[in-house]
Amino acid sequence: MSVPMAPAGLRPPAAGECQFCGSHPAVRVTFQSIMSILIFYVMSFNRGWMCRSCGLATFRRRANRTLLGGWWGVAALGIPVVLLIDRIRLRKVLRLAPPQPTPGVAAELPAPLDPGQPVLLRPGAIVAGAVLALILLIVALGVWAADAPVE
Numbered sequence: 001m002s003v004p005m006a007p008a009g010l011r012p013p014a015a016g017e018c019q020f021c022g023s024h025p026a027v028r029v030t031f032q033s034i035m036s037i038l039i040f041y042v043m044s045f046n047r048g049w050m051c052r053s054c055g056l057a058t059f060r061r062r063a064n065r066t067l068l069g070g071w072w073g074v075a076a077l078g079i080p081v082v083l084l085i086d087r088i089r090l091r092k093v094l095r096l097a098p099p100q101p102t103p104g105v106a107a108e109l110p111a112p113l114d115p116g117q118p119v120l121l122r123p124g125a126i127v128a129g130a131v132l133a134l135i136l137l138i139v140a141l142g143v144w145a146a147d148a149p150v151e
Contacts, residue, residue, distance in 0.1 A: 010106035018051035022107030023099035026051045027092050031058050033065040034082050036075030043082075053112035055093030059086055060119050067124025071131045079128075 013019050018026040026049040035042045046058050063083060070079045099112045119125060 010104055013049065013102070013105050013107050015049065017049060017102050017105060018054050018099065018107065018112065019048040020054040020107060021051060021099065021109045021112045022102050022105035023051040023054075023112055024102050025096050025099075027055070027096060029055055029089050029092055031055075031062045031086050031089060032082055033062040033070075034075045034078055035065070035069040036071070036073030038073045041070075041073055041075035041078075050093060051099035051112055052093055052096040053099050053115055054109075055090070055096075056115040057113035059090045059093070060115060060117070060122070062086060063119045064122040064124035067119070067122075067128040071127070 013022045013026075015028075016026055017024050028047075028049050030045055030047040032043055032045045035044075046062065050058060063086060066079060066082055070076055070082070116122075
């Protein structure tokens with residue numbers, strides 16, 4: 001994999017500068033997501049220096065991806081753990097001041113990422129709610145059937 005060259009007079013983002021937009025302040029953080037189909041699962045990560053906006057956008061994108069694709073196999077058991085760990089990591093990002101452009105830095109993006117809608121307003125939350133409601137319904141029907149008198 002080749003590293004893109006920065007335009008003349010500009011440098012790539014350094015430690016303390018966002019890897020996406022080049023803004024500062026930034027913290028080194030990792031966000032993860034889990035996708036699952038039957039007995040197979042894939043965990044993917046975004047690691048690096050992120051400003052407040054880019055970190056929040058990355059967290060929300062990863063959480064939505066987990067809520068959409070994690071339910072369809074054995075990895076469903078890990079969804080709460082992945083979401084909790086990422087939420088704890090997000091606290092570092094949320095403590096940062098709003099991003100400020102760093103002069104002389106050539107970054108992938110000209111401005112910080114738009115964090116977009118909160119996780120609970122994204123499609124993943126709807127899917128997760130539907131799956132959890134279905135599980136509760138199945139459990140409730142099982143309990144009801146077990147308690148029903150036999151004639």
